[in-house]
Amino acid sequence: MLAIIIIGDEILSGQVSDENLPFMIERFSRAGYAPREVRIIGDNVALISRTVQELLRSYSYVVTAGGVGPTHDDLTHAGVAAAFGVGLEAHPHMMRFLGATAGSDLPPNVKRMAMLPRGSEVIGGDDGHWPIIRKRNCFMLPGLPHALRDKIPRLVALLPRLSPAWDAAVYLNADEVLFADWLDELQRSHSEVSIGSYPVVHHPDFRTRITISATDPQAVGSVTAQIERYARDKNWHVRTQNPVSRGGVSDGA
Structure with a gap:
């Protein structure tokens, strides 16, 4: 039904301890979407693309966490775009969100966060909190725990309602x-x-x-x-x- 991908070289190297997965599993399970598979992978476009494709062949929804920031190793958007066979494009909603939080004159590294897989939907952000990025049945979430946690209830509300376990x-x-x-x-x-x-x-x-x-x-x-x-x-x-x-x-x- 649902699979999770945790993305980040820092997780695999042990430099950062993942805090998101237990929270995500508990909250999705509470809503009847107990994850059927979890993968932890590094910051690599081809690897992200292949993993998203593999999981979408088996599950209705895939949720990624991490790799959506402004640095060279934030490659989730590019990987998901490759998985769907589309390019990246500056999303106007995301540009407005970033402009409201970082100012109208956005530096290039901030603008890259608005480069989303073509055809993506930006959900939320009007309250100043990082939005959910959706490309069909793949949802992209930030990796920072405080930014991710308030997204899960909103994401669950987007899914068909199921009986809880x-x-x-x-x-x-x-x-x-x-x-x-x-x-x-x-x-x-x-x-x-x-x-x-x-x-x-x-x-x-x-x-x-x-x-x-x-x-x-x-x-x-x-x-x-x-x-x-x-x-x-x-x-x-x-x-x-x-x-x-x-x-x-x-x-x-």
């Missing part, structure tokens, strides 16, 4: 190797939910955390109850986190 968890005082085969069969018989199993370390009471996720809270509740019954039949200690929407709303269970 619901999550539950069951904690057990048993190692996952003891029930892995049974859990595999449970997943095969309930393809409408996603079941995960993860070791719990440094906890005095529990050894494994099982997660159950789906857009249908009743399906999540049903599978959670089956896991609880199985564990209690084994006389294992169980603690359950009832289904909660990623929008933060409990089902009341």
Whole structure:
């Protein structure tokens, strides 16, 4: 459904720690658009172009973060333009935005930020905050965390409304190797939910955390109850986190 590309040599080199990805995943997931794939790539036009093309063949939307500034290594716009087979052009809306924030006599390095893939849409910016740049189903966001974060709710509002995901968890005082085969069969018989199993370390009471996720809270509740019954039949200690929407709303269970 949706994929994310984090762009920046500084991320890959370890000079800068990425702060955007966890926030983006959490906010998109809350809206029902849990990312299906994430890639972190460097500042290279051919690489950006190829990555955008590959992801758009598999997903409905691609969101990029980073590489939209005024320096020589800010190449996201050029890479996305190449992915769509178009050139760059000075976008009048972006020129007005930059003029309002940087003055009417824009230096060349500032003007280059207005060079967008031909046919792009500039969304927002009238409030003085950096706008969202959209080329069809590819959205380009700034890499600075404070500039990116207020864009996500606005971007989500542009997408078709989906049912949010619901999550539950069951904690057990048993190692996952003891029930892995049974859990595999449970997943095969309930393809409408996603079941995960993860070791719990440094906890005095529990050894494994099982997660159950789906857009249908009743399906999540049903599978959670089956896991609880199985564990209690084994006389294992169980603690359950009832289904909660990623929008933060409990089902009341």
